[in-house]
Amino acid sequence: MRYAWTICLKDLRQRLRDRTALMLAVVVPLVLTTLMGLALGRSESFRMRLAIADLDGSELSQAFLAFVERPSLQGIVYVNRVDSLAAAEAAVTDGNAEGAVVLQAGFAKAARASRTVPVEILAAGDHPFSARMTEALVRDFLSRATATATTESARAIPSVLPLSPGGRLRTVDFFAASMAVLFLTFTVLSGVRALQSEIDSGTIVRLMATPAEPVIILAGKFAALVIVGLVQMAVMIVATSLLFGTSWGNPLPVVVLVGTSVLMAIGLTAFFMSLAENAEQGQGLASIVIFLLAVVGGQFLPPQGLPDVFETLNRLTPNGQAFRGFTDLAAAAGTGSVRTILEPLLVTGGVGLSGIAFAAVKARKALQRAL
Amino acid sequence: MLSVRGLQKRFGARVAVDGVSFAIKPGEVYGLLGPNGAGKTTSISMIAGILARDAGEVEIDGLDIDAGPPARAQIGIVPQAITLYLDLTARENLHFWGRMYDRRGDGLRRAVEEALQAVGLTKRADDVVSTYSGGMQRRLNLACGILHQPKLLILDEPTVGVDPQSRSAIFELVERLRDEGTAILYTTHYMEEAERLCSRIGIIDAGKLITEGTRSELVADLGRAVRIEIGLEHDEGLERAVSVVTGLEGVHSAAVVAERLHVFADEGAHRLPPLLTALLNTGLVVANVKVVEPSLEDVFLRLTGRMLRD
Numbered sequence: 001m002r003y004a005w006t007i008c009l010k011d012l013r014q015r016l017r018d019r020t021a022l023m024l025a026v027v028v029p030l031v032l033t034t035l036m037g038l039a040l041g042r043s044e045s046f047r048m049r050l051a052i053a054d055l056d057g058s059e060l061s062q063a064f065l066a067f068v069e070r071p072s073l074q075g076i077v078y079v080n081r082v083d084s085l086a087a088a089e090a091a092v093t094d095g096n097a098e099g100a101v102v103l104q105a106g107f108a109k110a111a112r113a114s115r116t117v118p119v120e121i122l123a124a125g126d127h128p129f130s131a132r133m134t135e136a137l138v139r140d141f142l143s144r145a146t147a148t149a150t151t152e153s154a155r156a157i158p159s160v161l162p163l164s165p166g167g168r169l170r171t172v173d174f175f176a177a178s179m180a181v182l183f184l185t186f187t188v189l190s191g192v193r194a195l196q197s198e199i200d201s202g203t204i205v206r207l208m209a210t211p212a213e214p215v216i217i218l219a220g221k222f223a224a225l226v227i228v229g230l231v232q233m234a235v236m237i238v239a240t241s242l243l244f245g246t247s248w249g250n251p252l253p254v255v256v257l258v259g260t261s262v263l264m265a266i267g268l269t270a271f272f273m274s275l276a277e278n279a280e281q282g283q284g285l286a287s288i289v290i291f292l293l294a295v296v297g298g299q300f301l302p303p304q305g306l307p308d309v310f311e312t313l314n315r316l317t318p319n320g321q322a323f324r325g326f327t328d329l330a331a332a333a334g335t336g337s338v339r340t341i342l343e344p345l346l347v348t349g350g351v352g353l354s355g356i357a358f359a360a361v362k363a364r365k366a367l368q369r370a371l
Numbered sequence: 372m373l374s375v376r377g378l379q380k381r382f383g384a385r386v387a388v389d390g391v392s393f394a395i396k397p398g399e400v401y402g403l404l405g406p407n408g409a410g411k412t413t414s415i416s417m418i419a420g421i422l423a424r425d426a427g428e429v430e431i432d433g434l435d436i437d438a439g440p441p442a443r444a445q446i447g448i449v450p451q452a453i454t455l456y457l458d459l460t461a462r463e464n465l466h467f468w469g470r471m472y473d474r475r476g477d478g479l480r481r482a483v484e485e486a487l488q489a490v491g492l493t494k495r496a497d498d499v500v501s502t503y504s505g506g507m508q509r510r511l512n513l514a515c516g517i518l519h520q521p522k523l524l525i526l527d528e529p530t531v532g533v534d535p536q537s538r539s540a541i542f543e544l545v546e547r548l549r550d551e552g553t554a555i556l557y558t559t560h561y562m563e564e565a566e567r568l569c570s571r572i573g574i575i576d577a578g579k580l581i582t583e584g585t586r587s588e589l590v591a592d593l594g595r596a597v598r599i600e601i602g603l604e605h606d607e608g609l610e611r612a613v614s615v616v617t618g619l620e621g622v623h624s625a626a627v628v629a630e631r632l633h634v635f636a637d638e639g640a641h642r643l644p645p646l647l648t649a650l651l652n653t654g655l656v657v658a659n660v661k662v663v664e665p666s667l668e669d670v671f672l673r674l675t676g677r678m679l680r681d
């Protein structure tokens with residue numbers, strides 16, 4: 001492992017010497033987080049009072065109440081149980097609740113039969129985000145309930161909106177997670193580009209002539225990429241916590257997600273780099289794709305007022321999944337676990353490993369051509 | 372020190388190296404000569420253990436190259452390309468490559484200083500390599516290959532694109548290493564380099580080692596043959612001239628080199644009259660004629676029908 005460590009240290013020294021990469025890794029994301037937080041920070045905090053009328057009285061409607069009152073939403077959603085549609089309407093119009101959900105009789109039957117469910121969602125006109133969140137909660141619950149009817153009961157519940165603990169949705173927190181994920185990919189890209197440059201310049205071939213075995217050389221290179229990614233994420237997490245008071249949630253799952261996100265960033269950038277003819281072209285291609293993925297993954301705009309399609313697109317992109325995972329953990333505060341972010345973990349880890357495997361095969365062919 | 376037997380490599384249907392065999396003793400510089408694409412770099416890659424071979428055996432100091440790290444540790448390789456980290460200093464590059472060959476601590480520091488001195492880069496040791504001239508980068512490229520004092524040094528076209536000063540410095544270093552007992556495999560397509568440095572030369576073409584020996588042995592094989600260089604009044608007739616003289620009695624080969632017709636023929640002086648007559652009969656006007664003593668270039672021309680730098 002001495003050879004791997006030597007290679008890793010050399011690569012880290014090169015990364016540290018690259019002032020542009022350092023700016024991209026730390027300074028730019030922090031500045032952007034601050035600027036975007038200030039520019040788009042109109043809705044600085046969020047706390048929703050929700051009136052719920054259970055007119056169905058079924059097990060499913062009780063489950064909905066439990067779902068809304070679950071620990072991760074405590075401090076964000078305050079439930080006020082009412083007994084009629086009129087009472088729900090009154091709660092909203094009198095300003096005692098920002099939103100209301102009325103589960104009409106037949107709610108459970110309709111849900112199980114996959115018919116349109118009789119649910120009324122009421123929201124205060126001056127709280128469009130509350131309306132959106134209420135609707136999202138209901139949709140979320142129904143998709144889970146439908147799934148549990150046919151599959152397993154332990155399915156993870158995907159949260160819909162990035163809510164920071166304590167019931168406050170702060171734009172700066174949103175951008176802290178978003179910029180961390182976005183610039184993690186760019187930071188790792190500069191490392192992957194350096195690896196491609198080694199193939200282009202022939203230094204990798206010279207390395208292969210040393211006593212180090214190829215797998216050890218790759219291990220050294222990979223370790224450097226991982227360390228760069230981990231350090232970048234750690235700096236972002238610590239800096240946003242200190243500067244903006246952002247809480248990222250339960251440390252253990254955050255660390256696990258940071259790990260798979262770094263893997264995702266390496267796999268994603270290595271995949272696109274391997275499709276190119278050389279390092280320059282690869283960096284250009286990967287940069288464009290990363291930027292597009294960030295747009296599609298919803299990393300540039302906070303969710304308020306965006307169409308639902310962004311929710312779907314967000315889940316289809318690996319960076320969006322990483323971002324979703326971090327915001328879910330933040331929303332769940334100290335109660336978040338690996339289970340909370342199972343989907344983001346699987347997607348980011350899977351994309352990472354697949355991308356690395358693909359790039360390794362392509363790199364092997366490129367080396368054979370170089371010889 | 373190095374023993375290569377029946378080396379073979381195919382890339383699909385193309386045979387890149389076909390049964391190459393040779394040996395190098397300690398303190399010997401062996402020149403592997405051949406044009407681009409002849410199989411020199413592929414042979415080197417197999418000898419260095421970078422590229423898997425299809426057949427053949429490679430032994431370094433009695434160790435099979437398949438032994439892996441112990442065998443590769445005996446080799447220093449200087450690739451044709453500049454394989455350095457341009458954003459690191461010369462000293463950092465040397466430290467890195469030294470560590471990759473298990474040099475550590477004071478021994479490594481001493482070896483780095485010696486290598487810097489050997490290639491005349493001590494004063495610029497702490498400058499990043501991207502600020503170096505091409506010649507300086509070449510010298511550092513060489514230094515990185517000799518730092519760990521290998522028993523076998525492989526130099527793949529080490530003087531491509533260098534200034535005369537750096538070329539001279541590289542020659543002196545190669546000669547010093549040879550005198551210290553290092554076995555050196557030197558590939559080039561510069562005849563003058565091979566003639567100056569190599570005690571034995573192997574000529575490789577289309578993947579085959581077509582001959583080998585000392586310079587004197589190779590030239591002696593040509594017998595009384597000479598090279599006749601002919602300049603024509605009009606250059607456009609050169610290709611036609613090649614076809615006119617090819618096949619004449621005593622003519623081994625003919626080629627166009629630097630806008631002159633090079634004819635390799637037995638007993639040159641005697642062959643001149645029929646040669647000139649044949650050209651004149653086809654309307655080609657001869658401007659000047661020169662008869663040259665044979666060189667390695669002529670050996671190559673005779674054996675392959677081509678010039679080395681074609």
